[in-house]
Amino acid sequence: MTEFRRRHLLGAALAGAALPWDAARAQAAMTAAVYPGGWDEALRAVLAPRLRERHNIGVAFEPLFAVDQIAKARAARGNPPFDVFVLDPGPRVSGIEFGLFEAFDPAKLTNRALLPDGYADAHGAAVAAQVVGIAYNPTKVAKPKGWADLFKPEYVPKLGLTGFGTTFGTISLIEMAKALGGSEANMDPLFAELRRIRPNVAAVGQPAAMPGMFQQGQIDVMYTNTYTVTLLRSRGVNIDFAVPETGAAAFVTTMHIAKGSRNLDSAYKYIDEMIATPVQAALAQDPYFFVPVNKDVTPGADVPMRSISEIGNFVTHDWARINPVRAQWIARFNREMAG
Structure with a gap:
């Protein structure tokens, strides 16, 4: 997730500046x-104040992408650099395989019943969802099927x-x-088509650059999540989400407690508050647009599910x-689509 309005950036900065004093x-x-x-801005603005108010717990945030969290925890060799991970499915699997998480007891979550079955297990708990499809400018192109x-x-x-x-x-x-007739075990049809369209495609770039390109009219079609669609629409951009x-x-x-954490009780309360109805409801609204995992919170209008x-x-x-094969795909995409 990327940018927010100026007032929210200012609020996040003030919250960040106050954090060491609050934590102390x-x-x-x-x-x-x-x-x-x-995520950093949203959790500082919504989750951290609730944790202080309800449990008198201060939290220091360390902004890291998922793969960097795994790398940093592995390099720490048993001295966890943070108490709680936040991860998407791929890095979650890596964390389990590397033994980076404490055994998790869902019964310690007072809000456990608000999650669907299976959303809290022996490794951690789900805290948000993402829905991925095709975004397009309806004034420029027809809706992709x-x-x-x-x-x-x-x-x-x-x-x-x-x-x-x-x-x-x-x-x-x-x-x-x-x-295109391929599969996870056979990506050749995809790469053949990518090479074919490469000379005529509007842009090849980093993920973070795509929303800006769309907003500026450099591209009119991209694959993305509903969060990006809702955020851009809130800024007046002509954009719709197509379900393939x-x-x-x-x-x-998901969130997970780091192996060797010395703040287990606080970590459980942090995750528990993250799935609490007031936090999930606030995060689902403008300007955050998270997809809630709490069954009592309705996703935003741009999310193609009501629960x-x-x-x-x-x-x-x-x-x-x-x-096991993702690194190969990354290298191949970079090699074949560069230039």
């Missing part, structure tokens, strides 16, 4: 990894391409491969199979 005053303190940008449409002449000159470096990018490209004919993809973001309980209707992926 609190009876308990902890450190949590958080995604840079939107599915992933294969992105390779048609009417879409290629308006398409923004990004690689396998993010979860939404990875699963979008996997779904494209399937639509094979279904939109969805995944959940997290409907997520079983969406396309999901086996990250235990994806992780």
